[in-house]
Amino acid sequence: MLTISDIGELKKFLSVKKKESRHISLVPTMGNLHDGHLKLVEEASQISDFVCVSVFVNPLQFGPEEDFSSYPRTLDKDIQKLENTECALLFVPEPNDLLLDIKKHTADPFLSSILCGKTRKNHFDGVVTIVNKLFELFDPDTTFFGEKDYQQLMIIKEFVSRQNLNVLVKGIPTEREDSGLAKSSRNKYLKDDEKDKATLIYKTLCQVKESITDSASLDKAINEGIEVLEENSFKVDYLEARSKENLKASNDLEANILLCAATINKVRLIDNLEF
Numbered sequence: 675m676l677t678i679s680d681i682g683e684l685k686k687f688l689s690v691k692k693k694e695s696r697h698i699s700l701v702p703t704m705g706n707l708h709d710g711h712l713k714l715v716e717e718a719s720q721i722s723d724f725v726c727v728s729v730f731v732n733p734l735q736f737g738p739e740e741d742f743s744s745y746p747r748t749l750d751k752d753i754q755k756l757e758n759t760e761c762a763l764l765f766v767p768e769p770n771d772l773l774l775d776i777k778k779h780t781a782d783p784f785l786s787s788i789l790c791g792k793t794r795k796n797h798f799d800g801v802v803t804i805v806n807k808l809f810e811l812f813d814p815d816t817t818f819f820g821e822k823d824y825q826q827l828m829i830i831k832e833f834v835s836r837q838n839l840n841v842l843v844k845g846i847p848t849e850r851e852d853s854g855l856a857k858s859s860r861n862k863y864l865k866d867d868e869k870d871k872a873t874l875i876y877k878t879l880c881q882v883k884e885s886i887t888d889s890a891s892l893d894k895a896i897n898e899g900i901e902v903l904e905e906n907s908f909k910v911d912y913l914e915a916r917s918k919e920n921l922k923a924s925n926d927l928e929a930n931i932l933l934c935a936a937t938i939n940k941v942r943l944i945d946n947l948e949f
Contacts, residue, residue, distance in 0.1 A: 675757055677764045681771055684811060687763070692813065696724040700814035702805060705729040706746040706859040707755050710849035714818040717846050719760035722816060727756060728765040728808055730772060734800030746862055765811075772807060779803045782832045785921055789825050789912055789933055790944065801826060802833045814841050822848040822856050824933060824946045828921055848945070850876070856945045863941045871906060872943055878902050879932050879947040882913070886949060889925040896932075903936050911935035911942070918948060 678684045691698060699722035701714045711727075718725045729752060736742035749766065756764055781798035785791070791798060809817070819827045827845045834843055849857045854876040855869065864872055878899045885895035896913055903910050913934045917924040924930055933946045 675753075675761050675764055677753065677766060679766050679768060681767060681811065684765055688812060691724055697722045697816070698724050698726060698812060698814045699816045699818065700808065700812045701725070701727045701761075701818045702808050703727060703729055704731045704745065704859065705752050706748050706862070707752045708849075708857045708859065708861075710820050710822065710857040712755060712759055713849050714820060714846050715756070715759045715761050717844070718816065718818050724763070725759075725761050726763040726765060726812060726814070727761050728767075728812075730765075730767055730769070730804065730808075732800060732804045733769065734773075734803055735797050736800070737794060737797065740794075741860075746859060772804070776803060776807055779806050779833070781829045782836070785825065785829045785832055788921060789914065789916075790935060791825070793911060798826070798829050802829065805830055806833070806837070806839075809839060809841055816842045816844060818844050818846055820848060821845045822858065822945065824931065825921065854880075856943070858943065860941055860943065864938070868938055868941065872938060872941075874903065874906055874908070875934055875936055875943060875945050876947070878913075879934060879945060882932055883947055883949040886927065889927060892925060892927075899934075903934075908936040908938050911937065915949075 699718035701718055703711050715725055715727060729749065731745050731747060733742055779802045781802050786798040819830060821827060831843045834841060851857060853873040855873045856876065861869065882895045882899040886892050892915055896915065900910050900913050915930045915932055916922065917929055918931045919929060931946055931948045935942060935944045
């Protein structure tokens with residue numbers, strides 16, 4: 675695996691790979707890699723003969739009161755994990771280099787204003803700005819994102835379509851602990867007892883799903899789910915049912931996804947479940 679930090683070196687190297695007609699896949703990450711990220715790399719290797727991973731903690735997607743400075747940075751461990759995968763190239767840019775003269779982009783106004791967007795203003799603008807920059811540098815054929823961040827996935831798909839970018843965006847199902855807890859870089863913030871309690875998010879989503887028998891029962895099941903989480907010391911940002919296709923509010927039980935964001939002891943966790 676080759677590791678590159680310099681943008682000029684990256685462009686020169688990738689131009690050679692493009693001339694070789696290699697199928698380039700890109701897995702953008704913020705590092706602190708876990709099995710969910712490694713699953714993305716594995717899926718990329720199934721369709722691509724040149725898999726690239728980027729590690730960049732994006733300051734543009736963090737709010738002033740969020741955890742940018744404390745976000746886990748574990749590059750040495752990340753490299754060790756990637757060396758056991760089919761990753762051929764790791765890109766670790768210097769922040770000042772990647773952000774220099776960067777063109778700011780905006781996420782879809784509707785998609786970025788609901789769910790996480792209600793409390794994380796400009797978050798998704800920061801996401802699409804950096805993702806677009808990475809697309810410019812790599813010109814990938816395919817890019818991979820986890821479905822745990824379902825709203826982000828939908829926003830990136832919409833952005834690619836709106837900008838008419840020639841890249842296929844693939845979402846990969848959420849990797850989970852045996853307990854059902856969605857694997858996340860922020861799980862490392864949790865103490866053992868908090869990690870045990872955090873499994874209640876997925877369990878609640880499953881219970882809500884089981885309780886929904888028709889559209890009339892939807893609101894009742896969701897409200898009961900919120901009550902369960904709040905009774906167990908979670909601050910619930912949202913627990914909502916949305917359309918899988920466009921994230922609009924929907925009572926179509928055949929095309930819905932439950933999405934939840936909840937905080938336990940200042941650690942904000944997200945998850946979702948189709949039904």
